[in-house]
Each structure stands twice: as structure tokens, then as C-alpha cells.
């Protein structure tokens with residue numbers, strides 16, 4: 491299969507919206523899906539190796555029964571299960587053993603990359619690190635397993651899971667501000683394909699943060715939409731290559747601040763939804779910006795001032811309270 495077409499002629503109706511199904515397949519009874527395509531989506535020169543992997547789920551209960559914004563579980567069975575290593579080091583990484591399910595966001599629309607609903611796509615970054623004490627190389631079990639698969643291989647998956655990071659049932663009635671870091675971009679790929687193929691006419695912004703320009707995933711696809719739809723605004727924040735207005739590293743929140751003139755009134759509209767997806771901790775940068783613009787997506791917890799939030803260290807015990815105070819109907823978050 492070559493790179494999928496991003497837009498079909500005419501508009502496709504998603505009405506009624508597919509039902510949100512959960513856990514059709516479990517660790518005890520997983521789905522064996524066949525790898526039908528895979529291609530590298532990080533630049534060849536990037537050490538943050540990322541792959542787009544397409545799995546055939548036709549004739550399964552999951553075909554046409556997942557929604558963009560959900561995830562699937564992958565049961566790693568590959569060579570990097572680290573079992574011996576982890577047993578020897580389980581005081582360091584308890585529970586990082588083989589066979590434990592790892593979740594991956596679905597990166598394809600409910601129509602799949604084949605437009606027939608027979609496939610599901612994942613966007614995976616290889617996790618590679620060193621053992622803190624010995625300096626020994628440790629390869630993440632599931633991410634390397636799935637990045638290593640060959641076309642024709644069978645992969646055991648579970649799910650779909652998640653019902654709190656979906657597009658609304660009437661998606662064309664809303665504006666969107668999507669913010670991603672790293673592989674957090676995965677769900678937005680499917681969401682944008684789904685929106686524009688239904689004839690989306692409101693405003694959508696995508697802010698994508700990566701360390702280097704070689705790590706911008708699906709750049710060609712987002713440019714495709716930005717070139718054709720003036721209501722889609724695609725902005726990257728390349729932290730190690732670009733400087734913010736204070737001469738420091740450029741993060742997603744710095745880009746949001748640069749576009750405040752267009753974003754502030756948009757974000758305050760009840761028909762604007764904001765989504766955050768990617769590295770755990772990205773919210774520590776974005777929430778303070780939302781407070782600084784007086785956004786109604788975040789409420790001020792008792793006893794805290796906006797200034798307190800601007801100055802809070804990441805280690806602060808106040809973050810869970812701030813988290814609970816976000817408007818969960820309009821500000822969605824999936825960080826890991």
C-alpha cells in the first residue's frame with residue numbers, strides 16, 4: 491500500500507457517528523492483526539525513529555468500530571522483551587516486563603488508511619534508553635517490537651480503549667485548537683482527515699512541538715491540508731532549533747502566545763474545543779498560558795492566583811488540583 495489519499499472527492503457523511511465501542515479484544519482474547527504496510531515517518535537522519543504501521547483488521551469486530559481519539563493495546567512478543575534484564579533490575583523498573591500491554595493512539599480515521607474501514611494505523615516511536623546503573627542499552631519492549639514488524643506479520647492487539655479524547659458527535663459545529671508533542675500528533679492526523687472529508691468549514695489550528703525539524707511527523711500531510719484549506723492553520727515549534735521571544739527554546743506554548751491575537755477570542759467561544767496530546771508534562775507549559783489569557787477552559791482552584799500558577803514548579807503538588815479544574819467538556823488531554 492502506498493501513502494494514503496488524504497481527501498476523497500465530494501464529502502463523506504459520518505452521520506450517524508459510529509458507536510464508541512470499548513474493549514472488543516482483550517489480553518486474554520486479543521485480535522491477531524496482519525501488518526499490511528509500514529513506513530518511516532521521522533527523517534532518516536533523526537535518532538527519534540518513528541514508524542507508521544498499518545494493520546489489517548478486516549473481518550474483525552473492530553473494523554469500522556473504532557473512533558479516532560481511541561487507542562489500541564499492543565502485546566509485545568518481540569526480541570526486546572527485556573525479561574531477563576528486567577528481572578535482574580526490577581528494583582529500577584518494576585513492572586516493565588514482557589507481555590504487558592502498551593497503548594498506542596490510533597492514527598487513522600474510522601475509514602482506515604484504505605478508506606474501507608479495513609485497517610487501523612499506529613504511529614510509533616522507538617523507545618531506547620540506558621540502564622541508570624550499568625549503562626547497558628535498554629530497548630522498549632512494545633515500541634521496538636512494533637517498529638520491527640515486517641509486512642505479513644501478525645500483531646496481537648487489544649481494545650479499542652478510551653472515550654474521553656474523541657471528536658464530538660457533531661464535529662462540523664466546532665472550532666479546534668490541537669496541540670501535540672512528539673507522537674501525540676497521531677490522533678490529530680486521523681481527526682483532520684475525518685474533518686476535512688466531511689466538509690469542515692470552521693477554524694482548526696494545529697500546534698506541533700518537536701525537538702528537531704527532522705522529527706516533524708506527517709508534515710507533508712498537514713501541509714497538504716494547510717495548502718488547500720484556509721481555515722486550517724499549521725504551526726510547528728522546534729524547541730532545539732528555534733528561539734522564543736525571550737531567546738529561549740521554542741515550545742508549543744510559545745507559539746500559542748505568538749498567535750494570541752487570533753486564538754484568545756476563538757478559545758473563549760463555547761464552540762471551540764482544545765485538545766492536548768503527547769509527552770506527560772506538556773500541560774505544565776500550556777495551562778499557565780491559558781490562565782494568562784483568562785481562558786474559560788481552565789478555572790482557578792481555590793486559594794491560587796494566576797501568578798501562583800505561572801510560577802509553579804513541575805514538582806508542585808498543586809498540579810492535580812489544577813488538572814481537576816479544567817473544563818473537561820472543552821479541554822481534552824491525553825499525555826503519557
Ligand SMILES: Cc1cc2nc3c(=O)[nH]c(=O)nc-3n(C[C@H](O)[C@H](O)[C@H](O)COP(=O)(O)OP(=O)(O)OC[C@H]3O[C@@H](n4cnc5c(N)ncnc54)[C@H](O)[C@@H]3O)c2cc1C
Nearest residue numbers: 592593594595614615617619628629630631632633673826
Ligand atoms: C493513551 C496512550 C497513548 C499512547 N500513544 C502512543 C503513540 O501513539 N505512539 C507512541 O510511540 N507511544 C504511545 N504511547 C506510549 C506507549 O504506550 C509506550 O509507553 C511506549 O511506546 C514505551 O513502551 P515500550 O514497551 O517500548 O517501553 P517499555 O519496555 O515499557 O520501557 C519504557 C522505557 O523504559 C526503558 N527501560 C525499560 N526497562 C528499563 C530498565 N530496566 N532500566 C532502564 N530503562 C528501562 C525503555 O528503554 C523505555 O525507554 C501511549 C501511551 C498512552 C498511555
